[in-house]
Every structure is written in structure tokens, then in C-alpha cells.
Amino acid sequence: MSKKTSSNTFSYSQLSSFKNCPQQYKITYLDGVRKSNESIEAFMGKRVHEVLEWLYSEENRLKPFITFDGLCQTFDNLWVDHWHKEIHIADTHKNSDYYYSIGKRCLSNYYSRYGPTFDQRVEDIEVDLKFTIGDHNFRGIIDRLDQPEPGKWIVHDYKTSKRPKTERQALNDIQLALYQIAVEQNFGKVDEISLSWHFLRIGSEVTILHTPEQLEILKKKLIKMVDKIYNCLDNENNFIPKESILCHWCYLWEECNAKVGPNPVKRAD
Ligand code: SF4
Numbered sequence: 001m002s003k004k005t006s007s008n009t010f011s012y013s014q015l016s017s018f019k020n021c022p023q024q025y026k027i028t029y030l031d032g033v034r035k036s037n038e039s040i041e042a043f044m045g046k047r048v049h050e051v052l053e054w055l056y057s058e059e060n061r062l063k064p065f066i067t068f069d070g071l072c073q074t075f076d077n078l079w080v081d082h083w084h085k086e087i088h089i090a091d092t093h094k095n096s097d098y099y100y101s102i103g104k105r106c107l108s109n110y111y112s113r114y115g116p117t118f119d120q121r122v123e124d125i126e127v128d129l130k131f132t133i134g135d136h137n138f139r140g141i142i143d144r145l146d147q148p149e150p151g152k153w154i155v156h157d158y159k160t161s162k163r164p165k166t167e168r169q170a171l172n173d174i175q176l177a178l179y180q181i182a183v184e185q186n187f188g189k190v191d192e193i194s195l196s197w198h199f200l201r202i203g204s205e206v207t208i209l210h211t212p213e214q215l216e217i218l219k220k221k222l223i224k225m226v227d228k229i230y231n232c233l234d235n236e237n238n239f240i241p242k243e244s245i246l247c248h249w250c251y252l253w254e255e256c257n258a259k260v261g262p263n264p265v266k267r268a269d
Contacts, residue, residue, distance in 0.1 A: 009130070009137045012175045015225050020246055022232060026239035027255045037086040037251035040096060040268050044103045045160040047078045048200065049143065051107055052158055055118060056125045056144060065116035071107050079103070087268040090248040096268045102201060106160050109203030123147040129182040134223045142179045151191035154207075155179045156198065164199035170206045174225075177218040180210060 018025040027033045051074050060066060079100060089095065114120070127142040144156040155176055165173065176195040184190050196207040210218070232238035241258035253259035 009139050010226055010229075011139050012178055014229075015174065015222070018229050019225070021242040021244070021250070022239040023241035023256055023258070024250055024252060025229070026236065027252045030236075030239075031255070033252065033255055035086075035251045036084065037088060037263075039249045040087055040089045040094075040099045041161070041249075043082070043087050043268075044099045047075060047082065048103050048106050048160050049158055050078050051075045052110065052143070053125050056122050060118075061122060066118060068108070068111050068115065071111060071115075072104065075103060075107060085267065088251070088263070088265045089268050090265050092266065103160070106200035109200055110198065113203060121146050121148045123153070129179075129186050131178075131182040131185040133178075133181060133219050136223065136226045138178060138182070140178050140182050142182070145183065151189040153183050153187065153190060153193045155183060155193060155195050157196070158198045158200055160200050162201060164202060164204050165197055165206055167206055167208060170195070170197060170208045171210070171214060172218075174218060174222055177210065177215060178222065180215065181219070 014025065014029055017028060051071060054060065054074050055066060055071065087096075089099075123145045125144050127145045128139070129142065130137065130139050132138065142155055143158050146154040146156065148154065157176055157179075170176075173195075176197070180193045180195060183193055192209065194207050194209050196205060198205050241256055243258050247253075247259070248263070248265055250256070251263050253261065253263045
């Protein structure tokens, strides 16, 4: 992406990467560097998401109930099948068993709340949508979309991270605001959309409804964020490294102007 063209498509991950560190954004999305390295937190989060995707698969939705053993077995299989040599642990006091058990706890919390029937009105899972805001094109993948009654929608997002959001933070969150806009533009009858975060580690949830005015403010914020990226494109040096604690979870040290050598964080065993 060198200039502003209508073919550029943005995602929440891109905006978040640019906000955290413009240099990381450049290396990943402009230079196209992709690494197989990942943090154990990301690895665990992906496996939990996959289990919940399996849980609401078309086949499972037809079943009257799902056992917790079934959930655990699926998690174990996914964990083993996807394990690889480039998984890293930034916290030297923790090992892979610790993160495995956090993943299990996330599933146990979810099961206690919704199992064994899981009878929500699921429209679809991993919903991949294209949409526009202003002149900008976006793409987003929604973890789960429910339609409890005609015209009423619920966007669900699963989080395995440590800290839950407060309601105030949820109201200012751009990720699910993006998904709300995506649903509005892609589904015929939309009377109401609620946004629901599942903080799986502690088994809590936050659900909000935006007023049209709040959504308008978030749209302006999103347009500003994209404009900021375009403003940097004239000169590669504009994508300055922003060093922070997040560097521990970044595997682009060899490409980064602020670092020397690879990220020294230990490999998971
Ligand atoms: S190591 Fe830190 S400063 Fe460098 S690209 Fe990654 S996050 Fe940015």
C-alpha cells in the first residue's frame, strides 16, 4: 500500500497495530513480513476460539446438549495438533501448562454459564464481512452473531486476555463498533444491535447498545485513524518505532529500527 486507493482495506488488527507501534504496522502490513512466532497467550486464545467455533458448528447446534468432556477433548486435540516450535513465553515465571490451564478455565467458565444446552439463536460463527466507513473499506470477522428475533442482533466477542473492560471502555471500543457497522451494512432488517464481550478468564460479560450519536463519534474516530495512516505513507520514516512493554510480545526485532538482534524471550516447551 503506497498511496490512497479505493482497493485498500483496513481491519481492526491493522488499526490496533498502527496505534501500538507505527513501525510494527509498516513491517507487517506494508513490507508484508510474516513470522511463524507467536506468544503463548495468542496460541491459547486461538485454541479457545476454535473450541467455541466447534461448539456452535451447524452439527453441534442440532444436538440437545454438549458435554464438558467433549469441550475438553476438542481443546486437547487442537492444542496438540497446533503446537509448534515458535511459541514464546514472555513471563519467565510461567510455563505452557499454566496457559493450558487458563484455556481450560475459560472453557469451564463459559460452560457453567451456557451449558449444557447452548441454545442461543446463532445466526453464524466467524462471520467475515466487508463494509465501508466514509471513503474507507474495511473487513472484519465476528466471532459469533446471534439473531434472537427478527431485526434484533447480538455481536459476540470472546476475550481470553486478563483484564475485562468496564462498560465505559466498551462504549469507546472501536473493534465491536466496527462490527456493528458491518452488520448494519450487510444484513437486511436491522432494528437493534447489541455488542457483547465475554471475558472468559473470569467468566464475566459486558453488553452495550450504542445510541446513533455514540456510533457517529466512533465512526469519526475510525476515519481519523485511517487518515493518520495515509498521512504517514509519503515517507517510510514516518512509521516510527514506539517502544513499550508490548515489544516483549513482538517478533519483529530483526526488522525494527529500534532493536538489535532477535527478541530474546524464551521458547515454550
Ligand atoms: S519491537 Fe517494539 S518498537 Fe519494534 S516494531 Fe516491535 S513493537 Fe515496535
